[in-house]
Amino acid sequence: MTAPIRRTAHIEALLAMILDEDDPVRRNRMITRCYLDIALALADVVGRRDLTWFAFGAWASGTAGATIRRESALIDRDTAAHIAAGNLAIIANVAPAGLAWLREVEREGSPTERALEQTLTDPMFAGAPHLASAIGCYHAAAALGGIPTGAKDAAELMLLGNLRIGEHEQALVDTFIDAAMPLGGPFGLITTRFVSISTPDGDLDVCRDVPAPSYLAPAFFPADLCDLRHAELLVACTAYGQSPGSDVSASNAWIWEDFVDRMGFIFTFLRAYQQDARYFEVPPEWMGGSPHAS
16 A cells, blocks of 8 residues: 555545535536545555546546536437436445445555455445456455566456446446437437547547557557456457457447447547546546645
8 A cells, every 4th residue: 555545534425425415517526526536545555557447437427527517509408417317326336335445445554355355245245246346356456566577467457447347337327328318229320429538638539449548659558458368358358349459440339328339449448548647637627626636
């Protein structure tokens, strides 16, 4: 553990406030801040080289905020409401898993095996195997953090943990996406054209392949993730039609409503940006305040 666990009790209090907040715009800003706080707290345990899903979650929530605030004339009230509902559902479902591990690590003083075992006794994990798997991956990666020869294994474990949470939350929001993009079928090709993901490099069009991020360019992936070897990551590559090497030519998503299509883009996107430290610098306007200390 590189530093004391930061603000775990504060994060839990913030999450409680989020669950009680009725205003979707104010709530979205609180959610974005909460994700960032969890990302920073987890970074104190696993290190900052590889991001956790929660750092990406902060940026995703900030992206959702523009829709919730209806900043485009193309966004109607119902679509904004469905996105706001999904924004709340994800943090209410996923954040407690990260906080459960942080509490146990805080009690133990480090990410011990006992901390992991105690975390996974929480009933929430019984019906959420992907969340349990993700926490296990983060824990295993933290154990390799001080071993130079373990850098690649740690990076792949972090990617697998991020993917497992991504799969869990994307399954969770399927109904919200279907409601926000109700036409389906060939019309999904049209509605997907309005989907983009905010990154430190600007908005990414999900209909295009994931580009080389500027922090790595011309490479597409961090060196430790250029050639995937972990068996579960290789299975995911096959399931989502992605290359275990450096080929990103199948990463675009034509129909965002389709889970497999969507996950192909998300998997490659998480892999490309996993070591981009700029994700710890969330635009302050997304959180409704001054720049957030990191």
